[in-house]
Amino acid sequence: MRTHYDTLGVPKEASVEWVKRSYRTLVKTHHPDKFPDGSTAKDEAEERLREIISAYAVLSNPLRRASYDAKLSKPVVVRRELQPEHCARCGKPTTYWQAPKKVALCHVCAGAVA
DSSP: OOOHHHHHTOOTTOOHHHHHHHHHHHHHHHOGGGSOTTOHHHHHHHHHHHHHHHHHHHHTSHHHHHHHHHHHHSOOOOOOOOOOOBOTTTOOBOSOSSOOOSSOOOHHHHHHHO
């Protein structure tokens, strides 16, 4: 995933002035008016310019930047695939999915216990 810092080519510790300098340089470089009309280069420059403007809007505002940095530093939650529990006696899958039970039993084994 590309971050706003990557888009502007600045480190996370960059000052607001450094962000502004990088923004202005990139806008001059990627401005769509520098490319011929109807070309793919112009379309790519327009898209790149939108990304640059969006990144600058976040990183130039101290409150938005703090919020963005907090969002970046959150750990990524990896969801694991749920697996059915297996009977403690026969090993067959039960109808429970990781239920908080002392011993998981299938329907056949549970009927034999009762």
